Amino acid sequence: MPLNPTIEKVTQRIIERSADTRGRYLDRLEAAAEAGPVRAHLTCGNQAHAYAGVPADQDALAKGKAANLGIVTAYNDMLSAHQPFETFPGLIRATARAKGATAQVAGGVPAMCDGVTQGQPGMELSLFSRDVIALSAGVALSHNCFDAALYLGVCDKIVPGLVMAAATFGHIPAVFLPAGPMPSGLPNDEKAKVRQQFAAGEIGRDELMAAEMASYHSPGTCTFYGTANSNQMLMEFMGLHLPGSSFVNPNTPLRDALTAAGVERAMEITALGNDYRPAGRVLDEKAFVNGIVGLMATGGSTNLVLHMPAMARAAGVLLETEDFDEISGATPLMAKVYPNGLADVNHFHAAGGLGYMIGELLSAGLLHDDTLTIAEGGLTAYAKEPKLTDGKLTYSDGARTSENDKILRPPSDPFQKTGGLKLLQGNLGAGIMKVSAVASERHVIEAPCRIFEDQESVKTAFKAGEFTSDTVVIVRFQGPKANGMPELHSLTPTLSVLQDRGLKVALLTDGRMSGASGKVPAAIHVSPEAADGGPLARLIDGDLIRVDAVAGTIEVLTPGALDRAPVSRDLSANKFGIGREMFEVFRQNAGPATTGAASIV
Structure with a gap:
């Protein structure tokens, strides 16, 4: 061929x-x-120095x-x-x-x-x-x-x-x-369900712990x-x-x-x-x-x-x-x-x-x-x-036919005609979405945004019952220069609960999500990052955002939104504790997400 x-x-x-x-x-x-x-x-x-530790191999x-x-x-x-x-x-x-x-x-x-x-x-x-x-x-x-x-x-x-x-x-x-x-071990979908039940306050930590241990065993x-x-x-x-x-x-x-x-x-x-x-x-x-x-x-x-x-x-x-x-x-x-x-x-x-x-x-x-x-x-x-x-x-x-077409299919009869990832570009920068895990009816989300600058604030707002309508959750100052670009995977159960309640929700962030991220549409790795004065730093609560994995776009639709001066954030708290002080040189020299966010190549 x-x-x-x-x-x-x-x-x-x-x-x-x-x-x-x-x-x-x-x-x-x-x-x-x-x-x-x-x-x-x-x-x-x-x-002699190199071989002293291996007496059995010194002669060879x-x-x-x-x-x-x-x-x-x-x-x-x-x-x-x-x-x-x-x-x-x-x-x-x-x-x-x-x-x-x-x-x-x-x-x-x-x-x-x-x-x-x-x-x-x-x-x-x-x-x-x-x-x-x-x-x-x-x-x-x-x-x-x-x-x-x-x-x-x-x-x-x-x-x-x-x-x-x-x-x-x-x-x-x-x-x-x-x-x-x-x-x-415990099937992954069952584990995910238990995590969502815990996030919603329906079960206690003992039941959550039992499920996690049965999965990672x-x-x-x-x-x-x-x-x-x-x-x-x-x-x-x-x-x-x-x-x-x-x-x-x-x-x-x-x-x-x-x-x-x-x-x-x-x-x-x-x-x-x-x-x-x-x-x-x-x-x-x-x-x-x-x-x-x-x-x-x-x-x-x-x-x-x-x-x-x-x-x-x-x-x-x-x-x-x-x-x-x-x-x-x-x-x-x-x-x-x-x-x-x-x-x-x-x-x-x-x-x-x-x-x-x-x-x-x-x-x-x-x-x-x-x-x-x-x-x-x-x-x-x-x-x-x-x-x-x-x-x-x-x-x-090796196998020339799939043993289970619910898991594996040939290129002539795939689960979808295109691959699992989508580049998203627009006036908010460039990011990616893992579309293979997201239902097709959720590939386009248009809704007012809520601005957060760490994932714990999202969870606090959720517990306070503040999410009652369709929302694009924006978590900014999570890029490599801001705080090392951590995964925000702990948001997955929270956002999944909102989605299961019938709300249209999406995540937009200059941070990362886990490789296990699932059914909630998430536009991630957005570059330029907020700490570099990227467009995310110009948004405020209520701006209308469109995340479109079909057209491949991420845009703010509110007129004049990007004319605002970018906000800055005191990032000093990210510089100390649990070894973070030793990584300041990496944060200062990190490249953009689009080229790998590396500091050494």
Whole structure:
């Protein structure tokens, strides 16, 4: 099937836009690669320090004839998704030794959980933790001892930060090793219902706590299709995972076999052999286009519209919001996974999962099939399915029909003809909406606005019974420069209650929403942000606002509204407490949301 003309056009535009930055990036990559295996340039003293902690491998490391793999791990047991990584280094070292190679934990990176910090001051560190993770991985790899890197990370900011580091050290191969989702627990729609009942005061905290614990109940990624699982999809579509590895449950024989196979593959693609696949060559323009197609076809997290431009810039590739919008317009929505549907990622995987989707999208001409991936065979290999046969990892053709058309459908009969995200532009700036989870009759909301400058004020107004008519809720001064652009996910139950009462409501903000954001129309990431004097700072209560996901617009309709001087806000309270004082340099140097809100690329 020939490549879809829109995909081809957008790809070519990105290549042309990135010609200078990508060219200079590749020049640096080639210079680093030509220097040869890095350990050859270390002094004996350098090497002795590097090898002292691994007596069993000292001889092999000193000889330097086999690959040495650097492990960058985001392990902690605060995150269920990362807890399984506790045992990965032992398996990785054993696998490498069995093949005559070595592996060392090069360093750890922080991994905070948005589920813990939602609605708390710590959430104001969340977005910038991505940049800290990239910097931390850079410190780990700066020892310059490694022929390839293995990245252990899953969740929201962790994978984007690790990809930024992998691109920066793009002369060495990168293999991402996932941990997999926890087994299914309390269905997500039941959990959401309990949250709404609590928000409405119908049940107590004991019932809420019981539901939450029944949902998040064991090691592994949360099972809804939020940012963490969107990250895993992205790594597979972009060729940094082994095929079919994203959604295999932790602590299973197949999970361990895939981890071992990832180690072996990392050894095979170093510059020491004949199949050198540096990360910077994998992370090219076509790979990022494939990732955007995957995001749209699956109805993935809005957070990736923020993260992917930052990831791409680290590899010299320049993405713009219009690229996401045009690809969304050409990509059918093939999956319905919570919050877009009732199924979780385990159900999605059982129905055919990513292998089915990649095979179908390739057949429809919606993916580049000629990208470099860590697996042999390019992206076509990702339409295959891993299995254990007599204890050995094998691959066979993946599903070619959906096992459940309420979860997965082919491009010829999708849930909707366009993807899950929509670019919104107008006199209020530019933002995005996740339309895949919003009922079509709510894609256009026109109503007077209520202005808030933090999410707690919205909840207070709700509890006081102040929302009695259709309303566009505006929460401003939530952008990266104002307070680190926290997710406002704790508003979801409150706004859902209002919507269920029959009101037409929408959220308009320069902040973020969770990857699990659901049925309430939310125009987010609005840029320029209020702290930069953006249009949101000129609005007052009662201004008539139109949020239109059909036309792709966000506008104030009140005459003269934008002639007002922008208001300012005392933001000093955002600068202190729970570590926020250490992040002032990030707030001061953050770019706009449209380019990833990054402070280091």
